Amino acid sequence: MNAIESRGLVKIFDGFRAVDNVDLSIPVGSIYGILGPNGAGKTTMLRTLLGIIDPDEGHRTLLGSDEPLSQSRFVGYLPEERGLYQSMKAVDTIAFMGALRGMSLNEGREKGRVLLEQAGLGHATDMQIKQLSKGMAQTVQLMGTIVHDPKLIVLDEPFSGLDALNQAKLERLIRAQAANGVTVIFSTHVIAHAERLCERIAIVANGKISFDGLVETARDRLRPQVHLETEALDGPWRKALPNSTEAEGNWWHFELPETGVEPLLEALIEGKAGIKSLSIERPGLHDAFVSIAGEAVAAAMDEEISAGELL
Numbered sequence: 001m002n003a004i005e006s007r008g009l010v011k012i013f014d015g016f017r018a019v020d021n022v023d024l025s026i027p028v029g030s031i032y033g034i035l036g037p038n039g040a041g042k043t044t045m046l047r048t049l050l051g052i053i054d055p056d057e058g059h060r061t062l063l064g065s066d067e068p069l070s071q072s073r074f075v076g077y078l079p080e081e082r083g084l085y086q087s088m089k090a091v092d093t094i095a096f097m098g099a100l101r102g103m104s105l106n107e108g109r110e111k112g113r114v115l116l117e118q119a120g121l122g123h124a125t126d127m128q129i130k131q132l133s134k135g136m137a138q139t140v141q142l143m144g145t146i147v148h149d150p151k152l153i154v155l156d157e158p159f160s161g162l163d164a165l166n167q168a169k170l171e172r173l174i175r176a177q178a179a180n181g182v183t184v185i186f187s188t189h190v191i192a193h194a195e196r197l198c199e200r201i202a203i204v205a206n207g208k209i210s211f212d213g214l215v216e217t218a219r220d221r222l223r224p225q226v227h228l229e230t231e232a233l234d235g236p237w238r239k240a241l242p243n244s245t246e247a248e249g250n251w252w253h254f255e256l257p258e259t260g261v262e263p264l265l266e267a268l269i270e271g272k273a274g275i276k277s278l279s280i281e282r283p284g285l286h287d288a289f290v291s292i293a294g295e296a297v298a299a300a301m302d303e304e305i306s307a308g309e310l311l
Contacts, residue, residue, distance in 0.1 A: 001028055001064055002025050002026055002027055002028065002061075003026050003027065003028045003029075003030075003062070003063060003151075003152050003183040003185075004024060004025075004026040004049050004060065004061070004062055004063075004152075004183075004185070005024065005025050005026070005060065005061045006022055006023060006024045006049060006058060006059065006060040006061075007023050007058055007059050007060075008021055008022075008023065008057060008058035008059065009021070009022040009023075009024075009045075009048060009049075009055050009057070009058035009059070009060055010022075010055055010056050010057035010058050011044055011045075011048050011053060011055050011056055012056050013044075017207050018041050018044040018045075018207050019041055019044055019045050019048055019055070019207050020041075020206070020207035020208045021057075021058070021208070022045060022058070022207075022208070022209055023209070023212070024049070024202060024209065024212060025212070026183065026185060026200070027183075027200070028181075028183050029178065029181050029182070029183055030178070030183060030184075030199050030200055031174060031175075031178045031184045031186075031197050031198050031199055031200075032183070032184070032185045032186075032198060032199070032200045032201070032202070033185075033186060033187070033188060033193070033194035033197065033198035033200070033201040033202070034046070034185065034186070034187040034188075034201070034202050034204055035187075035188060035189070035191065035194045035201050035202065035203050035204065035289065036187075036189065036203060036204035036205050036293070036297070036301075037189050037205065037297060037300040037301045037304060038189055038304055040189075040204045040205050040206065040207070040297075041204055041206065041207035041208075042156070042157075042187040042204055043079075043080055043156055043157075043187065044207075045204065045207075046154055046156055046185070046187060048060070049062065049068070050062065050068055050069075050072075050075065050077060050154060051067070051068025051069040051072075052069075062075070062152070063075075063151060063152060071152075072101070073101045073102045073148070074150055074151040074152060075101075075150050075151070075152045075153075075154065076101075076145040076146050076148065076150035076152070076153040076154070077145065077153075077154045077156075078141060078142060078145045078153075078154070078155045078156060078158055079156050080156040080157045080160070080187075082137075082138060082141060084129045084137060084140070084141055085129065086128065086129050086130040087128055087129070087130065088128065088129055089125070089126050089127065089128055089129075090112075090116060090121070090124050090125055090126070090127055090128075090129065090132065090136075090140045091109050091112040091113055091116065091125045091126065092109065092112075093112075093129060093140055093141070093144055094108060094109075094111070094112030094115065094116070094140060094143045094144045094147050095107075095108030095109040095112050095147075096108070096144070097141075097144030097145065097147060098111065098112070098144065098147040098148045101147075101148040101150070102148065103147065103148050108147055108148075111147050112125075112143060112144075112147055113125055115143040115146070115147060116140075116143060119139055119143065119169065119173075120169075121136060121139060121140070124136060124140075134161060135161075135162055135163060135165075135166040138161065138162060138166070139166065139169070142155075142158070142170070142173070146173075146177065150182065151182060151183065152182070152183045152184075152185070153174075153177055153182055153183070153184045153185070154185045154186070155174075155184070155185070155186035155187070156186070156187050157186075157187055157188060157189070158170055158186055158188075159188060159190060159193055167193075171193075171196065171197060174186070174197055175197070189301045189304050189305070190301075190305060191285050191286045191289055191301065192286075194215070194285060195215065195284065195285040195286075198215055199214065199215065200212075200213060200214055200215065201213075201215055201218065201285075203218075203289060203292050203293050205293050205294075205297045210292050210293055211292045211293075215285060218285060218288040218289075218292065219282065219283055219284065219285060219287075219288045221288055221291055221292070222283040222287055222288060222291055223255040223256050223283075224255070224256040224280050224281060224282050224283065225253065225254070225255060225256070225280070225281045225282075225283065226252075226253070226254050226255070226256050226261070226264075226278070226279070226280055226281075227251065227252075227253055227277070227278070227279045227280075227281065228251070228252040228253075228254075228268075228275070228277070228278050229250055229251050229252075229275075229276040229277035229278070230250055230252070230268070230273040230274050230275060230276060231250070231273070231274025231275075231276055232272065232273050232274050233250065235271045235272060235273060236267075236270075236271040237267050237268045237270070237271025237272070237273040238271075239267070240263070240264050240267030240268065240271070241254060241264075242254045242255060242257060250276070256280060261278075261280065265278075286298070289301075
C-alpha cells in the first residue's frame with residue numbers, strides 16, 4: 001500500500017493553478033522529499049494531499065482512505081509556519097499537540113518528557129517556550145508532531161532556520177522514524193538535504209511535478225563524468241576521447257562513453273598518453289535537478305540558500 005496517492009490533483013486560487021495535475025505515489029515506510037524552490041506549490045500540494053485543502057479536480061488517498069482528515073490521528077504534520085503558545089511549558093506544549101491527535105494530557109506529558117530527554121533537552125522540560133532558543137522551540141514543536149506515534153510524518157521546510165547542529169539532529173530523527181516503518185515526507189528547497197535523506201523525490205516547479213521516483217533514477221539520467229590528466233598533450237590516443245571533451249591544459253573532462261572505460265584505457269596506454277590521474281564521478285542530485293527542472297529553477301533555489309539558509 002502507498003501512504004499517499006494522487007491522480008490529476010488540481011488546486012486553483014484566483015485562476016492560478018497552484019497544484020497542476022499532480023500524480024503521486026508515496027510508498028509506505030519511505031523517506032520522500034518534495035523538492036523545489038519557494039513558491040513552487042509545495043505547501044499547497046502537501047495541504048491538499050492531507051485534506052486540509054480540498055482539491056478542485058482529481059483524487060487523493062491518505063493511508064488507504066479517500067477521506068484524508070479521517071486519518072489525521074495517524075498523521076504528524078509540522079507546517080512551515082511555526083506557532084507555539086509562548087507561555088506554555090515545553091512538556092505541556094508536546095502534551096497539548098498530542099491531545100489534538102487523541103492522546104490524554106497525562107500520557108502526552110509522560111511521552112513528552114521521554115522525547116525531550118532523548119533530544120538532549122531534558123533540562124528544558126518545564127521551561128516556557130519564550131525562554132527557549134529558536135532551535136529548541138522548533139525541536140519542541142517537532143516532538144509534538146511525533147508524540148502520538150504517527151504512521152505518517154509530514155514536515156514542511158523543517159530545516160528552515162536551524163543551525164547545522166540542529167539540522168543534523170533532525171536528520172537523525174527522520175532516519176530513526178523511517179527505520180521504525182514510519183513514512184516521512186518533507187518539503188525542501190535545499191537539494192543537499194534530499195540527497196542525504198531521501199530514497200524517493202518529487203521535483204516541483206510552478207505547481208507541476210517534473211519527476212517522481214527514486215533518487216538513483218534521477219541521477220542515472222546523466223552519464224558519469226570522466227576527469228583525466230595526461231603527461232602528453234597530443235598523440236593517437238586523442239582519437240579515443242569523445243567529441244564533447246573539454247580540455248584544460250593537461251586535463252580532459254568528458255562523459256563516460258557507452259562502451260565503458262576499458263577501451264579508453266587501452267587507447268591511452270597504447271598511445272603513450274601518460275596517465276597521471278583518472279577519476280569517474282557519478283552525477284549528484286543537483287546535476288540531475290538542473291537537467292530535469294532547468295537551470296532557472298535551480299538558480300532560484302541556489303539564491304534562496306545563499307540568502308541565509310545553511311546546508
